[in-house]
Amino acid sequence: MGLKEFLLGNRWVLAVWLLPISFIYDLIWYVRSKYVFWAGSAPKKHDERVKYVQKQVRDWQTLGKGRKMCTARPQWMSISQQKINYKSTSYQVEVNLMDILNIDTDKMVVTCEPMVSIGRLIDLLIPLGYTVPIVPEIGDLTVGGLVMGGGIESTSHKYGLWQHICPRYEIVVADGTLMECSKDKNSDLYYVIPWSYGTFGFLTALDIQIIPYKSYIRLEYQPTYTMEESMKVFDHETRKESGNDSVEGIMYSRDKGVIMTGVFTDECEKDKYNPIGRWYKPWFFTEVVKVLDEGKKVEYIPTKDFYFRHNKPFFWLTDVWVPFGNHPIFRYLFGYLLPYNYGLLKLINERVMPTQLTENFVVQDFGIPAKYFKTAIDFFDDIVGIYPLWLCPARALDTGPIHSLKDEDEIHIDIGIYGHCKKPKYDKVETLRAMEKFARDYNGYQGLYAETLMTYEEFKEMFDGTTYFKVRNSLPLTEEAFPEVYHKVSKMGRT
Numbered sequence: 001m002g003l004k005e006f007l008l009g010n011r012w013v014l015a016v017w018l019l020p021i022s023f024i025y026d027l028i029w030y031v032r033s034k035y036v037f038w039a040g041s042a043p044k045k046h047d048e049r050v051k052y053v054q055k056q057v058r059d060w061q062t063l064g065k066g067r068k069m070c071t072a073r074p075q076w077m078s079i080s081q082q083k084i085n086y087k088s089t090s091y092q093v094e095v096n097l098m099d100i101l102n103i104d105t106d107k108m109v110v111t112c113e114p115m116v117s118i119g120r121l122i123d124l125l126i127p128l129g130y131t132v133p134i135v136p137e138i139g140d141l142t143v144g145g146l147v148m149g150g151g152i153e154s155t156s157h158k159y160g161l162w163q164h165i166c167p168r169y170e171i172v173v174a175d176g177t178l179m180e181c182s183k184d185k186n187s188d189l190y191y192v193i194p195w196s197y198g199t200f201g202f203l204t205a206l207d208i209q210i211i212p213y214k215s216y217i218r219l220e221y222q223p224t225y226t227m228e229e230s231m232k233v234f235d236h237e238t239r240k241e242s243g244n245d246s247v248e249g250i251m252y253s254r255d256k257g258v259i260m261t262g263v264f265t266d267e268c269e270k271d272k273y274n275p276i277g278r279w280y281k282p283w284f285f286t287e288v289v290k291v292l293d294e295g296k297k298v299e300y301i302p303t304k305d306f307y308f309r310h311n312k313p314f315f316w317l318t319d320v321w322v323p324f325g326n327h328p329i330f331r332y333l334f335g336y337l338l339p340y341n342y343g344l345l346k347l348i349n350e351r352v353m354p355t356q357l358t359e360n361f362v363v364q365d366f367g368i369p370a371k372y373f374k375t376a377i378d379f380f381d382d383i384v385g386i387y388p389l390w391l392c393p394a395r396a397l398d399t400g401p402i403h404s405l406k407d408e409d410e411i412h413i414d415i416g417i418y419g420h421c422k423k424p425k426y427d428k429v430e431t432l433r434a435m436e437k438f439a440r441d442y443n444g445y446q447g448l449y450a451e452t453l454m455t456y457e458e459f460k461e462m463f464d465g466t467t468y469f470k471v472r473n474s475l476p477l478t479e480e481a482f483p484e485v486y487h488k489v490s491k492m493g494r495t
Contacts, residue, residue: 019322019334022341030120043101046113050170050178050204056093057202058176060481067091069174069481071202073115086488095202100124109167109207114144119308121208126304131213133159137310140341144203149449150195152365152414154248154262156394157238163194165209173201174481189475192468195448197489199482200471214264217246217306220298221291222259231373233259238370238393238411246306249391250288254381257391258291268300277305279335283313283326285388312338315418316388317363359428360421362386364435365447367394370411372442379438380415383431385423390416412444429453436462448489459486 060069072092097113100121104111110132112121119139125131134153136146147169151162159165168182169190179201181190193200224230230251237247237259246262276284291297301309312318313326318338324330325338362384368376370393380389392414421431432453439446440462446452454462468485472478 019337019340022339023337025341029117030123046097046099046101046205049097050172053093053095053097053172053202053204054176054178057172057174057481060091060093061175061477064091064481068483069093071095071198086483093202095204097204101205103128103130103210105130105210107207108210110210111205111207112143113205114142114147114203116143117141118143118146119311122304122307125210126213129213130210131303132208133165133211134162135307136162137308138314139308139311139339143206143208147194147203147206148197150447152367152392152394154246154260154392156392156414157247157411158245158395160395161194166194166206167209168207169193169203170205171201171203173475174477175475178204188467188471192471195463195485196468197448197485199485199488200475200478201482213303214266215303216266216268216300217262217264217303218298219246219260219262219301219306220296221288222261222296223291224257224259225292226255227374227377230255230257230259230377234373234391234393234413235370235411237261247393250285251377251389251391252289252292252387254377256292258288260288262306264303265300272298272300274299274301275305276301276309279338280328280332281335282331283316283318284309285313285316286326289388314339315390315416317418320420360426362417362419362421362431364417364432364450365414366417366435366439366444367412367414367447368439368442368444370413372444373413375442376413376415376438376444380417380435383423383434384417384421384426386417386419386421388419390414390418392416414447448485452490453492454490455492456486456490459490 057069060067068086068090070087070090070092072087072094095114098115099113100116101111101113103109103125110121110125110130117139118136118141121143122131122135122139134151134155136151136153141151146162147166153162168180170178170180171189171193172178179186179189181187181193183190189200193203222233224233230249234247234249237244243263244261245264246260249257249259251257275281276287312335318325318340322338322340366376377389380386393411394414396410396412432451436446436452436454436458438444440458445462446454452459463485472484
C-alpha cells in the first residue's frame, strides 16, 4: 500500500499534524496584524509597497516577453477549488498588501489592503464598537478576493453582495498607473472590478462600509417539513420590509429544512443564551438539524460567534478531513485548534492526496431568482442529491455583470452545494455542465471561485460583458497584460 492509498483510507493522520500547524500559522498572522495596526506602520509603508507594485508592472513592459501578468500569491492560498497552472507561465507581480490602513468614523468606512482576511478585520473592528454589514462565514476569505470573486452572506437580502458595501477602490492598471474609482469617479471601472478576477489590474486598497456593532443576534429557528412550506417561509422572511437582519436556510433533504432569521441587538435573554463559538460547542449545522425534531426555538448568540458559525465545520466539510472533529472528547480537549487553515489543507490535498478522493466531490454555488426556488431544489436533488444545502438570499442593488440580477425578481437565492455525490452514475463533467445549463436557462449565475466548464458563448450568456469590454478597450495595455475573466476562471478557457 502506497502513501496516497494509506492517506485515502486514514485521512485522520493528516489532521493530527495539520491542526496544530494551522493553529500556529493563524496565531502568528493574528498577532502580526494587531501589532502593525496599533504601531501605525501600515499606512506609512502602504505607499512604498504600492510604488513597488507599480514598478513591477512597468518593468513588465520590457521584461514580460509577451506573458500575461498575475499576482505571485501561491495558488494554495486561494479559496478556489480550481487547479490553475497559468501562474507558472505568467509574469508574476508581488502584491504584499495585507494590512488595515485606517478607520474613518466620520465617513463610516475602513480602508484595507486587499489581502486582509475577513476574520482579521472583524477582530480589529469589534473592540472599537464597529463591524461591516456583510460578514462572510469563512474567516480566511480576503476582502480583495470578495470583491474580485464575489461575496454573499445572510445579511445580503438587505445589503446586496460584498461589492455593494465597498464605495471605493484603488487599482494599479496595466501601464502602471494608480487609479482611484467610485460611483462618482471612473465609475465604469468601479462597476467592472467586482467579479473581474484581477483582469484589469492589481487592487491595492479598498474602502468598506462600517456600522455600529451590536453584541448579540436574536436567532429564530423555524423547521419546515414540505417543499411548499420551505419555499413559503423562506420567501416571506426574505421580503419583510423590517425585522430581519439575517435570513438563512439549511435544507437537510428535499422537503425538510430549517429557516433561520435574526435581529442584531444589545439585549439578551440569559435563559436563551448560546455562545456557539466556544471551542467545545458542537458544530452549528449538527445543532440546527435537531430543530426538525424539537420544533421552533429562539436563541441569543454572541454576534461574533454567529458571524463564523460555519467556520469550524467549514459548513459541513471539515468532517471529510477531521472525521472525529465533532466528537465531544475532541471538542473539549482540542476544539480550539479548529478551524484548520483552508489554504494549508488545499496544499496538502494537491501534493499527496489521490485524485479519486475528489472525483465525486462537489463544491459549487449557484444564484437563482427566488421565484424558481422549488424548481432549483428539485433539479439539484435529482442530479446530485447532496445534503445539506445552504440557502442564502441576496437583493439586487445594481445589475453589474450578472444577468440574473436583471430579472424582474429583485431577490435571488444562493444555493450552496458542498459534499460528495453518491449517485451511482455520477459523471463529474456531465453533471457540472448540466448544472451550468440549468443556471443559464433560469436566468441564474454560477459562483466563479469553483470550477466552470462553460464555453465562451455560454459564459457570455450568463455574464454581461458590455461594460467589461468597454473598459478593457479604454485602458492602455490591458488586453496585452491580462487575460479575459473567462480565460482565467474557466477550465475550457485555460486549455
